[in-house]
Amino acid sequence: MLISRHLISPTDFTVEEIERIFTLADQIIQSPKQYSKICEGKILATMFFEPSTRTRLSFEAAMSRLGGSTLGFADPASSSITKGESLADTIRMISSYADIAVMRHPVEGAPKAASHYSAIPVINAGDGGHQHPTQTLTDLYTIRAQKGRLNNLTIGLCGDLKNGRTVHSLIEALSRYKQIQLYLISPTELRVPGYVWEKLRTEPNILFEEVTSLDECIQHLDILYMTRIQRERFSSEEEYYQLKDSYILDREKMQQAKKDMIVLHPLPRINEITCEVDSDPRACYFLQAQYGMYVRMALIVSFLGVLNGQSEPSAIKQMAMPKSDRKYEDVFCPNKHCITKREPNLPSRMFLTGNSQQFFKCEYCDIEIKKEKLLKLR
Numbered sequence: 001m002l003i004s005r006h007l008i009s010p011t012d013f014t015v016e017e018i019e020r021i022f023t024l025a026d027q028i029i030q031s032p033k034q035y036s037k038i039c040e041g042k043i044l045a046t047m048f049f050e051p052s053t054r055t056r057l058s059f060e061a062a063m064s065r066l067g068g069s070t071l072g073f074a075d076p077a078s079s080s081i082t083k084g085e086s087l088a089d090t091i092r093m094i095s096s097y098a099d100i101a102v103m104r105h106p107v108e109g110a111p112k113a114a115s116h117y118s119a120i121p122v123i124n125a126g127d128g129g130h131q132h133p134t135q136t137l138t139d140l141y142t143i144r145a146q147k148g149r150l151n152n153l154t155i156g157l158c159g160d161l162k163n164g165r166t167v168h169s170l171i172e173a174l175s176r177y178k179q180i181q182l183y184l185i186s187p188t189e190l191r192v193p194g195y196v197w198e199k200l201r202t203e204p205n206i207l208f209e210e211v212t213s214l215d216e217c218i219q220h221l222d223i224l225y226m227t228r229i230q231r232e233r234f235s236s237e238e239e240y241y242q243l244k245d246s247y248i249l250d251r252e253k254m255q256q257a258k259k260d261m262i263v264l265h266p267l268p269r270i271n272e273i274t275c276e277v278d279s280d281p282r283a284c285y286f287l288q289a290q291y292g293m294y295v296r297m298a299l300i301v302s303f304l305g306v307l308n309g310q311s312e313p314s315a316i317k318q319m320a321m322p323k324s325d326r327k328y329e330d331v332f333c334p335n336k337h338c339i340t341k342r343e344p345n346l347p348s349r350m351f352l353t354g355n356s357q358q359f360f361k362c363e364y365c366d367i368e369i370k371k372e373k374l375l376k377l378r
């Protein structure tokens with residue numbers, strides 16, 4: 001069903017495709033045995049250049065429960081990257097050995113870049129402070145399961161909205177559902193980045209308000225999505241220490257919330273939700289993590305096209321050799337966290353966007369910059 005595709009951004013699938021993945025996840029949860037051999041003979045590669053517990057292990061568990069096998073690394077120090085191998089060559093090699101690859105990387109746009117050189121589907125498992133689309137599928141699935149709908153919801157997103165990639169992806173995905181009201185709850189230093197704000201500003205389906213206090217809005221929420229302050233993305237420890245306890249959800253705060261509000265969190269939690277909240281029936285974050293494995297099972301099955309006896313791809317894979325067909329290949333992305341700053345051989349992929357084509361946008365990291373400003377930097 002999704003053969004020859006990648007999952008880099010949460011809107012790479014249509015709303016209908018997402019619903020089909022969720023229906024399949026429902027079926028897998030109901031009859032896991034029926035799917036326990038469906039991926040026999042298939043290999044999933046995990047390439048984790050950044051720490052992970054849930055995402056990597058849930059992908060590995062998902063593939064094992066489908067009867068397939070896994071290979072890969074959780075620590076780039078054990079791969080040839082330390083010898084200086086490029087991302088393009090690394091993914092070319094992985095794609096000759098495996099059928100599907102999952103990549104987490106600290107640099108924004110790395111999975112997107114890898115997808116250009118890959119002969120197999122690449123799944124973005126988190127790229128720097130940018131996007132995390134499989135967490136978003138998990139979040140949406142949990143909302144659908146607990147609330148019975150993905151439209152007409154008031155959602156509070158709370159914490160580090162600047163660096164929290166799960167929040168960026170969730171906002172992008174929610175923009176395709178109807179009657180969504182968002183409260184963006186963060187310290188001013190940690191507001192959503194420009195490209196996310198721009199999306200919100202121009203999106204007719206979403207109404208949003210930026211607030212600094214959780215008390216101000218908790219009583220209106222159907223869903224409270226808590227996030228941790230992302231220590232590893234701060235440039236100074238001092239700034240982190242100033243902001244680290246900005247929000248703490250405790251029993252007292254939960255008393256102000258609706259009886260049927262649910263609390264989500266992508267985890268790991270540090271101290272932004274106290275342990276006393278765990279036993280509140282509205283706390284759904286551990287269930288959310290469980291659902292994550294089933295959503296990933298459905299995703300793998302869909303990508304590999306193993307349902308209904310779809311045709312086998314050829315055993316010898318054609319290596320991708322992308323050529324830049326871009327008009328602006330001499331215009332470079334200014335974002336210092338973008339993969340183009342790390343991989344000197346990657347072609348620049350800036351394109352014009354906005355109503356009057358006044359902005360350049362980077363295809364890898366999504367950063368937007370005024371056309372004149374960037375042309376001056378050339």
Ligand code: NCD
Binds near residue numbers: 054135165
């Ligand atoms: C998130 C991530 O890696 O972005 N974790 C996860 O994948 N469940 C959230 C986080 O690290 O704070």
